[in-house]
Amino acid sequence: MMNGLQQSSHRRYNPLIREWILVSPHRTQRPWQGQTEKQDTPTARTFDPDCYLCPGNRRANGDHNPAYGSTFVFDNDFAALRPDAPVDEFDEGGLLRASGEPGLCRVICVSPRHDLTISRMSVPEIRQVVDVWGQQYRDLGSLDFINSVQIFENRGAMMGASNPHPHCQVWASHSIPNETAKEGAAQADYCHDHHSCLLCDYLALEEKSGERIIYRNDHFAVLVPFWAIWPFETMVLPRRHMGALDELTSDEATALADAISHLTIAYDNLFETSLPYSMGFHQKPTDGQDHPEWHFHAHYYPPLLRSATIRKFMVGFEMLGSPQRDITPESAAQRLRDMPAIHYLDAPGGR
Secondary structure (H helix, E strand, O other), X not given: OOOOOOOOOEEEEEOOOOEEEEEOHHHHHOOOOOOOOOOOOOOOOOOOOOOOOOOOXXXXXXXXXXXXXXXXXXXXXXXXXXXXXXXXXXXXXXXXXXXXXXXXXXXXXXXXXXXXXXXXXXXXXXXXXXXXXXXHHHHHHOOOOOOEEEEXXXXXXXXXXXXXXXXXXXXXEOOOOHHHXXXXXXXXXXXXXXXXXXXXXXXXXXXXXXXXXXXEOOOEEEEOOOOOOOOOOEEEEEOOOOOXXXXXXXXXXXXXXXXXXXXXXXXXXXXXXXXXXXXXXXXXXXXXXXXXXXXXXXXEEOOEOOOOOOEOOOOOHHHHOOOEEOOOHHHHHHHHHOOOXXXXXXXXXXX
């Protein structure tokens, strides 16, 4: 497949956001004398008395966390979105425009243990987190002023995580964020033109090829998308058409936990570090419409390029022109497929 393009510069099209990505595989040979990143070191403490997310500790606003034993959800003490924000509109000549944006932000502590990451949790433990994600989508999405629910995790200081305790976030907004809106419009247009689902059709092509599939079970597939931008970017896709987390059956929720476990272990094993990433679910809006075109999925964006210290920055041409990548999606998928299923810290002789 693409034999004439694999080793030369070429563009790939992302139908979800209808934009092009420049791929430059020959650039993997260039020497690196730029900035390197400090490697995150896994903490050895199961409890940190100074951590504002550990059970029983006091948070920055003075509230005390309960002595939770699995997951814990609370309203973000420093929320980017507030429910009392006005919905006023400002428009001066169509050029200076602004509008109020009410919403809610919550934090989900995924484990009481300070020393864990999702990659070190068992599938049953991750399944508890999946259930919480679905419940948060359902509860927040049912509010009249909420039209979109974004669940995401920033892992590692490199990705802006302010606390190493394992946690993720939920931002529920009145408007539909840019990336979700772009993906929704692309899926709606594809459904109208082809009378089928964009991501169902795409996944069928990927499963037929197998080049970019990293892992799959009965209900989910993990793959490096054909149009990936980040060096080891992946998507997690349900093999059945569904619009959101709250549509998962019990078996599918467990399968999602299994897929996430396999992927995050592969990530950590790739460079033998707690690999930083930003991840998030894209799901159908909660605006009261059916949205049959939506196929829910997760994006994972890890920034590390060649080792645990060399990072991919979005600068220069990528900021001013188009996104660009050096490692082809096929080679990235192969490297992730080759990772063992046991976390490097849990393997015999692991540090």
